[in-house]
Amino acid sequence: MSEKNPYVPIPVTIDKAIIETEDRLIKTFDLVFRDKEDEKRFKYMPGQFAELSILGKGESPIGIASSPTEKGFLKFTVMKVGLVTIALHELEEGSIMGVRGPMGNWYPAEEMKGQNVVIVGGGFAFTTLRSLLIYLLSHRKDYKDIICIYGARNPGLLCYRDELDEWAKRDDMTLYLGIDWKFGPEGPIEEPAAEGWEPVNLKDPTQTKLEKGKYKFTAFVPQLVQAVKPAAKDAYAIVCGPPIMIKFTIPVLTELGFLPERIVNSLEMRMKCGIGKCGRCNIGNKYVCKDGPVFTYKELQNLPKEY
Numbered sequence: 001m002s003e004k005n006p007y008v009p010i011p012v013t014i015d016k017a018i019i020e021t022e023d024r025l026i027k028t029f030d031l032v033f034r035d036k037e038d039e040k041r042f043k044y045m046p047g048q049f050a051e052l053s054i055l056g057k058g059e060s061p062i063g064i065a066s067s068p069t070e071k072g073f074l075k076f077t078v079m080k081v082g083l084v085t086i087a088l089h090e091l092e093e094g095s096i097m098g099v100r101g102p103m104g105n106w107y108p109a110e111e112m113k114g115q116n117v118v119i120v121g122g123g124f125a126f127t128t129l130r131s132l133l134i135y136l137l138s139h140r141k142d143y144k145d146i147i148c149i150y151g152a153r154n155p156g157l158l159c160y161r162d163e164l165d166e167w168a169k170r171d172d173m174t175l176y177l178g179i180d181w182k183f184g185p186e187g188p189i190e191e192p193a194a195e196g197w198e199p200v201n202l203k204d205p206t207q208t209k210l211e212k213g214k215y216k217f218t219a220f221v222p223q224l225v226q227a228v229k230p231a232a233k234d235a236y237a238i239v240c241g242p243p244i245m246i247k248f249t250i251p252v253l254t255e256l257g258f259l260p261e262r263i264v265n266s267l268e269m270r271m272k273c274g275i276g277k278c279g280r281c282n283i284g285n286k287y288v289c290k291d292g293p294v295f296t297y298k299e300l301q302n303l304p305k306e307y
């Protein structure tokens with residue numbers, strides 16, 4: 001924690017607020033510390049989160065979407081769902097609000113040095129994966145191959161679309177995007193692929209031909225992982241997305257040979273204090289706010305079955 005009293009928020013100004021998705025439910029905020037000393041004290045790593053607070057409304061835990069290698073601001077991507085997040089969406093650039101953190105543990109960026117990294121994200125939960133990807137690219141020589149597989153329901157729901165286009169052009173990483181629009185939950189039926197998005201062979205995704213330079217596919221994330229077939233040797237897989245995506249992605253990674261201790265997931269639980277005091281977020285004897293939100297699949301296997 002960066003402040004003396006861990007319950008007191010640090011004042012920040014909204015420097016930039018942009019609508020991220022076509023449904024206008026997701027916005028990205030760049031927050032600037034009002035006091036430069038607060039900025040120096042706020043040391044974080046990809047995977048951590050903070051409590052964002054609005055006077056008179058309350059606070060919400062939100063993953064940090066910026067990388068510590070991006071200086072001068074903190075980035076958060078927030079879906080409008082309830083009291084605090086609706087109030088946040090209504091704030092204009094220049095407004096003052098609070099940040100409490102950084103909180104929780106982080107992705108194993110140190111441990112992954114010298115290894116291949118496969119990032120697998122779904123929906124707007126891609127936020128802390130953006131942080132990780134920018135961090136890895138800023139320390140590019142420390143890592144071997146970097147593959148990023150990211151999916152959303154349709155192209156308009158993908159976050160950071162300008163950056164996705166930039167990452168697709170880079171030759172020191174490989175990006176694959178997936179969408180499931182026009183397919184629906186039942187599979188492809190007779191639908192043609194969405195324009196500009198190559199179909200994945202859904203009968204057997206491993207038979208899909210991935211031509212160099214083509215990175216947009218119609219498939220759910222687990223099928224896209226099957227089509228990409230990332231090598232498990234000397235590799236870590238970092239997974240963040242809705243629970244259903246995680247549930248179906250882990251068996252695919254396991255089948256590919258990824259070890260349970262090298263499949264790393266980020267969990268979202270209801271929280272209050274964020275610092276292990278209130279007991280609102282526990283799974284068995286673990287507090288997601290303090291012991292997580294990042295857990296390996298091996299750790300999850302030892303938690304109560306519902307997780």
Ligand SMILES: Cc1cc2nc3c(=O)[nH]c(=O)nc-3n(C[C@H](O)[C@H](O)[C@H](O)COP(=O)(O)OP(=O)(O)OC[C@H]3O[C@@H](n4cnc5c(N)ncnc54)[C@H](O)[C@@H]3O)c2cc1C
Pocket residue numbers: 049059060061062063064077078079080081082083084085086127267268269270271293
């Ligand atoms: C570690 C962590 C990281 C998160 N990162 C992000 C992020 O980067 N971007 C983002 O938009 N959201 C993120 N969330 C979820 C976010 O905290 C909740 O959406 C937010 O607290 C809702 O607050 P509210 O006051 O607007 O809604 P409320 O009025 O409290 O609730 C509105 C609705 O949202 C549901 N809800 C509330 N909290 C959660 C939760 N934690 N998970 C699932 N559903 C919830 C409620 O059940 C209710 O249906 C994260 C949560 C955690 C624990």
Ligand code: FES
Pocket residue numbers: 270271272273274275276277278279280281282287288289290
């Ligand atoms: S949110 Fe209070 S103990 Fe985790």
